[in-house]
Amino acid sequence: MAGRSELRIIRMKDSHLPEVFSLIDNENWGWEFAEIQQIYGLDQGSSVVALDGRDIVGLVTCIDFGSTAFIVHVIVRKGWRGKGVGVRMIETVLADLDSRGVSSVELHANPEAVEFYNQFSFKRLEDITFFAKDAPHSFPEPSAPSESSFSWLSPDDAPALSEALSTVFGYKKEDVEKALSKTPPHQALARIVSGRATAMFLSRTGRDLNAAGPWFMDEPTRAEADGMIRTMLSAVPAKRVDVLSPASNEVAKATFESCGFSVAKAGIVRVARSNSAANRYPGSVLSLGHLGLI
Template sequence: MTPLRSMVCVGILGAHHIPVSGIMADEPSIRLMVDTDLDQVFSLIDQENWGWEFHEIRRIFALDTRNSIVAEINGEIVGLITLINFGKTAFIVHVIVKEGWRKKRLGARMMRDALQNLDSLDVDNVELHAMPDVAEFYTQFGFKRVEEISFFCKHPGTSGQQNTVDATSDAEFRLLDLEETLSMSECQSRMMGFHESDFQYAMKTDPPEYPVARLVGSSVTAMLIARKGSELNPLGPWFMNHPDKKTARAMLRSAIARLPDRRTDVGISTSNELAKDIFLDEGFSLMTEGVVRVSRSARAVSPFPRELLAIGHLGVI
């Protein structure tokens, strides 16, 4: 199976340290992640064989330099949580404890401290994608199961079912500039159930290389965000008003044609059969299923709608 790969500190953090009560001298201390930690952070993530690239870890840190944390003892990082606070919504990307330090409540300590900090910043929704065997761990912190997520990938040279798509001109699909992309914030956030300001923050902080839109007249009726990586290209989020398979497949082809010729990854809501059919028909193969989307929220969180054909690679984006 191909590996899964699938984000102003104030008050309580002090000088890059999160206070933890009752910690013995021979236990790891928990502090904010800093730029000089990234080599060790990537090494620990890479040991899990999830397929993450170093530049992606740097991108996550660049999106939010003030909330990811590490557990450290004698200069060695033995645990970490990477996360992105988009404003009202935060997405936890990694929760890792090094072998030898597991089953010692280190993961629980890190989660409590990370969530305490987010609560102090008035974040009202924290989400993450958990592997099925550890999803139960997060319930003790108030997380609730929302839905299951499936991940698909397409390798270079893999073709789709050519004979099932009518000829559709790529002329109806074009790239949006940043201002146009930001103008879609209300629609995108409504589809995903996040705050509009979260999406705007993400787009301004990390503008996508290929925001492909479908236009009907002067109206954008669909938008697919595609990005390029050094080894793979992540797709999503992707929304389409009144989605149909023919138009969606043509739009997907238009987006992929703009990307470097390397593996392309995407995540979808497992219950979205239309999205599943679209990606399978276009030559994608199932990579991982049963990943659990969980949420700790002050508001109601619903499964993603049928119109959302692909989810964000890092939660909101």
């Protein structure tokens, strides 16, 4: 095993992806290889690996959306933990983002890791709950309100989708539009009132699962949220559906549970390192993006 001084932190390359995915898959987080390719495709310059010779012993995947960046994975191989590998990787990634003028960096951390990120000026914002639902997604009883309350939008209309999402989630419109242009959702459901989206729900379909979110509703009620999620579930392929939701949103929690979702992991912590005040998501947010902004 190489010592700390021999360890190299380098930019992730396409050739690293199979071994990167193997390390991620070993953590049993449920990521697909296609999703790791998508993350790398969104930003080929912000992720790093730690190399001991030719072996990858650590990795950080990161997406620079513009003014905001999102760190998706931070993993150190067993046997290398507690040796400063994670510190060196995070220092490298943050220095690079700072040099580009990125003003805010977010990530989702396990509770026991929050103290680790505090040393890099990350602040705890809120807890996130990961819900999952297996197929099928049919509901014999009628949902309320009816499906006619919502309309399907073009998933490729990044400007229209980003306008509504950026206002609610607090991210810059240019960042959201850039992300949606590169990776448009497969489904985009909305409620339009007087020409304005008062609710919007996006979903993406992978090989084995549907990643649902972001999702917001102005002043959500159980009946409205129930109707919207059932409309979405009726349209997605018969695969598992994953959602990430602010733990404080009781309407979202009750809605997911009533539609057959179960808690896959509770107590995930959203942390941020920002030049300005980073805020918790408002009560209108029922589900957030799996890659931060999207």
